[in-house]
Amino acid sequence: xxxxxxxxxxxxxxxxxxxxxxxxxxxxxxxxxxxxxxxxxxxxxxxxxxxxxxxxxxxxxxxxxxxxxxxxxxxxxxxxxxxxxxxxxxxxxxxxxxxxxxxxxxxxxxxxxxx
Numbered sequence: 001x002x003x004x005x006x007x008x009x010x011x012x013x014x015x016x017x018x019x020x021x022x023x024x025x026x027x028x029x030x031x032x033x034x035x036x037x038x039x040x041x042x043x044x045x046x047x048x049x050x051x052x053x054x055x056x057x058x059x060x061x062x063x064x065x066x067x068x069x070x071x072x073x074x075x076x077x078x079x080x081x082x083x084x085x086x087x088x089x090x091x092x093x094x095x096x097x098x099x100x101x102x103x104x105x106x107x108x109x110x111x112x113x114x115x
Contacts, residue, residue, distance in 0.1 A: 004070035006101075007108035012068025026067050027109050036060040038099040045095050054083035057098060069105035072098070 009023075016022045036059075044053035061076030079094040081087040 004074050006069065006071050006104045007112060008068040008070050009112060010068070011070070012066070015066060015068070023067070024113065027113055030063050030067055030069075030109055031106065031113070034060055034063050036102055038102070041095055041099065045091055050083040050085075050091075053095075054080045057083065060098075060102060064102075064105055067109065069101075069108070072101040072105040075101040 012026075013020065013023050016026070036056075041053060041056060044050075044056060057076050057080045061073050061080065064072040064076070075094065075097045078087070078089060079091070079098050082089040082091055082094055
């Protein structure tokens, strides 16, 4: 199996039948409309609001997955599974991983859009 990429634009384009205009719109939406704030995730986790935190992660994971941000999708899925009690793991470590992957994905998408 291939290692996940920060941004796999080929995979993202495949998901929209290679419609570059639609893909760019989805990417622009990810940059402008994805309301993911690392501090909000930290707050939800600190307050043990696991269900809310899982929903919060689910939204950014889904938005990222549809444009091919594989590492964000992977990290988000792991954290979501732990928050929902489907798997065991270190919530603080996984939360930091999601935040890091979100930041990397955001930079990669901005870079792609500027090409």
